[in-house]
Amino acid sequence: KMLDDSLEPGWLSEEVKTGTTIIAIEFDGGVVLGSDSRVSAGETVVNRVMNKLSLLHDKIYCALSGSAADAQTIAEMVNYQLDVHSIEVGEDPQVRSAATLVKNISYKYKEELSAHLIVAGWDKRGGGQVYVTLNGLLSRQPFAVGGSGSSYVYGFVDAEYRKAMSKEDCQQFVVNTLSLAMSRDGSSGGVAYLVTIDEKGAEEKCILGNELPTFYDQ
Amino acid sequence: RFGQLSSGSDMAPDWTMKEVSTGTTIMAVEYDGGVVIGADSRTTTGAYIANRVTDKLTPIHDRIFCCRSGSAADTQAIADVVTYQLGFHSIELDEAPLVQTAANLFKASCYRYREELMAGIIVAGWDKRRGGQVYTVPVGGMLVRQPVSVGGSGSTYIYGYMDSNYKPNMTKDQCLRLVSGALSLAMERDGSSGGVVRLAAISETGVDRQVILGNQLPKWSTA
Numbered sequence: 001k002m003l004d005d006s007l008e009p010g011w012l013s014e015e016v017k018t019g020t021t022i023i024a025i026e027f028d029g030g031v032v033l034g035s036d037s038r039v040s041a042g043e044t045v046v047n048r049v050m051n052k053l054s055l056l057h058d059k060i061y062c063a064l065s066g067s068a069a070d071a072q073t074i075a076e077m078v079n080y081q082l083d084v085h086s087i088e089v090g091e092d093p094q095v096r097s098a099a100t101l102v103k104n105i106s107y108k109y110k111e112e113l114s115a116h117l118i119v120a121g122w123d124k125r126g127g128g129q130v131y132v133t134l135n136g137l138l139s140r141q142p143f144a145v146g147g148s149g150s151s152y153v154y155g156f157v158d159a160e161y162r163k164a165m166s167k168e169d170c171q172q173f174v175v176n177t178l179s180l181a182m183s184r185d186g187s188s189g190g191v192a193y194l195v196t197i198d199e200k201g202a203e204e205k206c207i208l209g210n211e212l213p214t215f216y217d218q
Numbered sequence: 219r220f221g222q223l224s225s226g227s228d229m230a231p232d233w234t235m236k237e238v239s240t241g242t243t244i245m246a247v248e249y250d251g252g253v254v255i256g257a258d259s260r261t262t263t264g265a266y267i268a269n270r271v272t273d274k275l276t277p278i279h280d281r282i283f284c285c286r287s288g289s290a291a292d293t294q295a296i297a298d299v300v301t302y303q304l305g306f307h308s309i310e311l312d313e314a315p316l317v318q319t320a321a322n323l324f325k326a327s328c329y330r331y332r333e334e335l336m337a338g339i340i341v342a343g344w345d346k347r348r349g350g351q352v353y354t355v356p357v358g359g360m361l362v363r364q365p366v367s368v369g370g371s372g373s374t375y376i377y378g379y380m381d382s383n384y385k386p387n388m389t390k391d392q393c394l395r396l397v398s399g400a401l402s403l404a405m406e407r408d409g410s411s412g413g414v415v416r417l418a419a420i421s422e423t424g425v426d427r428q429v430i431l432g433n434q435l436p437k438w439s440t441a
Contacts, residue, residue: 155403156378158438180378215381 014042015067019187021149022052022063023157023177024120024130026142027170030198031120031128034174035063036149036182037190048190053204057082059197060098060121065147070115074105095121099131099138107136118144122197145177149185153177171196179212241410243372243401244274244285246342246352247384247393248365252421253342253350254390256397257285258372258405259413270413275427279304281420282320282343287370288357289336296327296337317343321353321361329359338369344420368400372408376400390419395436402435 019040024033035052038045052064054075060082064071078101085101086093099119106113120130132144145157157177165173171194178192192212194205241262246255257274260267274286276297282304286293300323308315321341328337341353354367366384368376379400388396398415405411415430 151374153375153378154407155376155380155400156382158403158406159379159383159399161438176382177378180381183381184377216384216386 009044010042011044011046014044016041016046016069019149019185020052020065020147021153021178021181021185021188022065022118022146023150023174024063024118024144025165025170025174026120026128026130027165027167029128030122030167030196031130032167032170032174033061033063033118033120033195033197034178035193036178036188037193038188039068040187045189051193053193053195055079055202056098056119057086057093057121059092059123059202060095060119061195061197061202062098062102062120063118063146064115065117066115067113070113071117074102074113074115074117077105078102092123094123094125095119095129095131096126099133103133103136103138106133110136116146118146120197122199124199128198147188149181149188152184153181156180167196167198175207176213180215182212183215241372241408242274242287242370243376243404243408243411244287244340244369245373245397245400246285246340246367247388247397248350248352249388249390249393251350252344252390252419253352254393254397254417254419255283255285255340255342256401256415256417258401258411259416260411261290262410267412272413273416275416275418277425278320278341279308279315279343281314281345281425282317282341283418283420283425284320284324285340285342285369287338292335292337293339296324296335296339299327300324314345316345316347317341317351317353318348321355324355325359325361328355332359340367340369342420344422346422350421370411372404372411375407376404379403390421394419398430399436403438406438
């Protein structure tokens with residue numbers, strides 16, 4: 001689309017998407033989640049500081065990608081369902097339960113929805129866990145990437161990931177990955193949000209654009 | 219697409235209905251004194267691998283090669299045309315042609331016939347005026363010189379790896395390791411790329427070709 005023939009700005013008619021790069025990684029004792037902050041409607045950036053790491057429970061977060069409306073709605077529904085569930089069982093829910101609730105919605109409505117959520121957190125039974133729920137499947141992985149920006153960093157994460165990384169290594173890994181993806185993917189950008197979850201709780205952090213690591217030709 | 223066990227009609231095989239394409243990952247890097255180029259070796263017609271040992275690094279002249287991605291027929295035809303044009307030009311000039319000339323010949327064909335063609339080509343080589351050079355002519359027919367260039371369907375997966383691992387002024391061996399590492403990562407993730415890794419190092423002294431077989435490729439901890 002080279003010339004815009006209509007008199008209306010694109011963002012009035014284009015769907016709002018979290019173009020996105022999201023990533024989650026397990027370490028011994030917890031998880032680190034990361035995301036960019038760009039929300040686009042066509043070519044316009046309608047929100048440059050959106051936090052795509054959404055709370056599902058005290059020590060369980062999810063990372064949103066795809067259609068912003070779909071992803072947010074799924075996260076809100078699961079947040080409610082988890083609250084009810086954790087009252088019923090009388091303790092903190094398992095990460096696997098949260099992921100299963102997300103998967104149930106994603107699978108049942110897979111034709112109507114276009115959102116992918118990565119669920120990650122800490123529970124006392126399994127420690128740090130990361131689950132992917134793409135297209136309605138449920139799979140636990142040591143780390144996961146998602147969103148449009150993830151394509152550009154598959155090679156990087158495959159090469160750089162090592163088993164048994166420390167919490168600080170994981171945080172650096174997430175920040176490096178986000179920075180590389182944000183510089184290549186037009187739908188990802190802004191600031192980087194990080195959430196580190198362990199037995200003690202969840203710690204949120206925001207890294208501004210000019211504080212992100214730079215690589216060749218940046 | 220993702221996670222499907224089978225697709226399409228089960229009556230006629232998938233590959234009878236699909237065009238032959240070099241799905242591909244291709245890459246070229248400049249170093250002081252020459253260039254290193256590399257490619258995977260998979261050619262597909264739909265889901266069938268028509269050739270698992272394809273040579274996508276095609277000589278255009280003594281010290282100029284091209285890396286082909288996209289439609290196998292289109293890229294072979296363009297390469298044949300440019301090889302003829304460049305050979306003729308070199309005889310007229312009575313000296314070795316410039317890499318920039320070869321690149322512009324590719325651009326001329328790819329741009330003029332842009333609507334009919336599906337070809338992404340990286341031109342790389344050595345000449346005595348500017349040493350090692352890499353020029354990329356992606357789909358659409360633009361031309362730009364870059365110190366490092368990746369192309370083909372598998373290239374999207376290695377932008378991050380390349381951005382973080384490439385540094386200016388690398389040696390020939392560092393470039394060979396970067397290219398073979400990047401190609402093996404892309405081949406692991408891209409269904410249209412695979413087979414063996416073909417490498418070539420082009421410099422003033424000539425062309426040094428090698429093949430890295432599947433079991434000799436660099437391994438990463440997730441594999």
